[in-house]
Amino acid sequence: MTVGDAPPLFCARQLRIAFAGASGPVEAVSGVSLEVRSGEVLGLVGESGSGKSLTCRSTIRLLPHRARLTADDLSFEGRDLLALSDRELRDHRARNVGMVFQDPFSCLDPTMRVGEQIAETLRVNAGMDKSAARQRALEMMELVDIGQPDRRYLAYPHELSGGMRQRVAIAIAVSCRPKLLVADEPTTALDVTTQAQILALLQRLRQETGMALLLVSHDFGVIAQMCDRVAVMYGGYVVESGPVTSVYRAPLHPYTRALLSAIPAIESAGKRVRRTGIPGQPPGIGEILTGCPFVPRCTLAQTACTTIDMKLQEVSPGHANACPVTTEAANASPVTAGDNGARSVPPAGLPGVNAAMDVHHAVPSADGAEHLMQP
Ligand SMILES: Nc1ncnc2c1ncn2[C@@H]1O[C@H](COP(=O)(O)OP(=O)(O)OP(=O)(O)O)[C@@H](O)[C@H]1O
Ligand code: SF4
Ligand SMILES: [Mg+2]
Structure with missing residues (x-):
C-alpha cells in the first residue's frame, strides 16, 4: 500500500478555533482542512500566528481553556474526536498521539x-x-x-x-x-548542528516505528527534506496543500510563492539573487472577517477576493489551492512536463531545499504572477 492509498489517521474538516473577545468570539483558526495519513510526514508551514500550533493541538483536543473548537469533522482513524468522553480522550492522548514542542x-x-x-x-x-x-x-x-x-x-x-x-x-x-507524532517546531530553539541531529533522529524514529509525523516548521528547506506532503497556513486557513515536490515545483497560492521567494538565497546560476521578506504583516486574530486573508499583501488581489469563500480546490492530484485567481490561471495554462514555467520566481537557492527536491521551482504562467514579489 502506498502512502497515498492509506486511510487518514487524523482528519480535520473546516476546523475552527475561537477565543472570547471583548465583543464576541474571535477566530484564530477559521476553517482548516487537512489530513495526516498513516506513516506519512505532513509538514505544516506558515508565518507566526497563522494557527499552526492550535491546529496541532486539535489532534488531541488540548486547547487553551478559553478556546472553543468546532469542526465538520475532527477524527482519528475515523473516530470522532469531538464525541470522546473524558476517559476516552485521556486514552487517545496516551496511546495514539505524542507531542514534541519547541521548548x-x-x-x-x-x-x-x-x-x-x-x-x-x-x-x-x-x-x-x-x-x-x-x-x-x-x-x-x-x-x-x-x-x-x-x-x-x-x-x-x-x-x-x-x-x-x-x-x-x-x-x-x-x-x-504513538501512531502519530506531532512535532511543533522541535528544532527552532537549537543550534544548527543540533537541529540537524534532532531532525535526523525524528526521521530515523519514523522509519523504524512506522508512525506518522506532523511536523511544524517555518523553514521550507526542512519541510522539503523531511515531508511527503505539505500544508501551507495563512491567517487561520490552509491556503495550499499537496505533495511537497508538487507544491515546491509549482506553488499556486500567492502566499506560498511569496514564502518560497522569501527563503534567503546565496546564489543561483552563478548570480547573486536578492530576496526580500514578504512585505506587510500577517493579519492579527479576528482582523479578517470575510474573504481571503492575504488581500492586503497580495499583488494579484481583486475586489472579489474580499468576499470569496476560502475553500481548497484540487488543481492536480492531491494538490489543492484556496486562491481562485491562481487556480483559474493554472487550469487555463497548466504546467506540463518539461515546461519549467519559471517566469517569475527564481530557484529558491537554498541548498537544503534544492538538494532535497533537485528542482528549480516552476510557477504556472498567464496569471500576472511575474510581478508578485519583486524586490
Ligand atoms: N490562549 C490564547 N488566547 C488568545 N489567543 C490565542 C491563544 N493562543 C493562541 N492565540 C492566537 O491564535 C493565533 C494562532 O496561534 P498559534 O499559536 O496557533 O500560531 P502559530 O502559527 O503556531 O504561530 P508561531 O509560529 O508563532 O508558533 C495567534 O494569533 C495567537 O495569538
Ligand atoms: S489573488 Fe485574491 S484570493 Fe488569491 S491570494 Fe490574492 S487576494 Fe487571495
Ligand atoms: Mg506555534
Missing part, C-alpha cells in the same frame, strides 16, 4: 530526574510496573541517542543541554509507540 522545558518537570519522567509516562500511560518502566526508559534513552543512559537517567533537566532535553522530550513522546 522541551515546557513538558519536562524541572524537579524530577529525566529518566524518571520517561518511566512515569510508561507507568501511567502503558501500565508498566516500576522496574519494567525503568528498563524501558533506559532503552528509550538509547533509542534517542542519549549516551550513558544509566548516568543521564539521574540527571535533572537543567543539567542537560538543549539538544539532550529535546531528546528526552522525544523519548517521552514516543515511549508509548
Whole structure:
C-alpha cells in the first residue's frame, strides 16, 4: 500500500478555533482542512500566528481553556474526536498521539530526574510496573541517542543541554509507540548542528516505528527534506496543500510563492539573487472577517477576493489551492512536463531545499504572477 492509498489517521474538516473577545468570539483558526495519513510526514508551514500550533493541538483536543473548537469533522482513524468522553480522550492522548514542542522545558518537570519522567509516562500511560518502566526508559534513552543512559537517567533537566532535553522530550513522546507524532517546531530553539541531529533522529524514529509525523516548521528547506506532503497556513486557513515536490515545483497560492521567494538565497546560476521578506504583516486574530486573508499583501488581489469563500480546490492530484485567481490561471495554462514555467520566481537557492527536491521551482504562467514579489 502506498502512502497515498492509506486511510487518514487524523482528519480535520473546516476546523475552527475561537477565543472570547471583548465583543464576541474571535477566530484564530477559521476553517482548516487537512489530513495526516498513516506513516506519512505532513509538514505544516506558515508565518507566526497563522494557527499552526492550535491546529496541532486539535489532534488531541488540548486547547487553551478559553478556546472553543468546532469542526465538520475532527477524527482519528475515523473516530470522532469531538464525541470522546473524558476517559476516552485521556486514552487517545496516551496511546495514539505524542507531542514534541519547541521548548522541551515546557513538558519536562524541572524537579524530577529525566529518566524518571520517561518511566512515569510508561507507568501511567502503558501500565508498566516500576522496574519494567525503568528498563524501558533506559532503552528509550538509547533509542534517542542519549549516551550513558544509566548516568543521564539521574540527571535533572537543567543539567542537560538543549539538544539532550529535546531528546528526552522525544523519548517521552514516543515511549508509548504513538501512531502519530506531532512535532511543533522541535528544532527552532537549537543550534544548527543540533537541529540537524534532532531532525535526523525524528526521521530515523519514523522509519523504524512506522508512525506518522506532523511536523511544524517555518523553514521550507526542512519541510522539503523531511515531508511527503505539505500544508501551507495563512491567517487561520490552509491556503495550499499537496505533495511537497508538487507544491515546491509549482506553488499556486500567492502566499506560498511569496514564502518560497522569501527563503534567503546565496546564489543561483552563478548570480547573486536578492530576496526580500514578504512585505506587510500577517493579519492579527479576528482582523479578517470575510474573504481571503492575504488581500492586503497580495499583488494579484481583486475586489472579489474580499468576499470569496476560502475553500481548497484540487488543481492536480492531491494538490489543492484556496486562491481562485491562481487556480483559474493554472487550469487555463497548466504546467506540463518539461515546461519549467519559471517566469517569475527564481530557484529558491537554498541548498537544503534544492538538494532535497533537485528542482528549480516552476510557477504556472498567464496569471500576472511575474510581478508578485519583486524586490
Ligand atoms: N490562549 C490564547 N488566547 C488568545 N489567543 C490565542 C491563544 N493562543 C493562541 N492565540 C492566537 O491564535 C493565533 C494562532 O496561534 P498559534 O499559536 O496557533 O500560531 P502559530 O502559527 O503556531 O504561530 P508561531 O509560529 O508563532 O508558533 C495567534 O494569533 C495567537 O495569538
Ligand atoms: S489573488 Fe485574491 S484570493 Fe488569491 S491570494 Fe490574492 S487576494 Fe487571495
Ligand atoms: Mg506555534
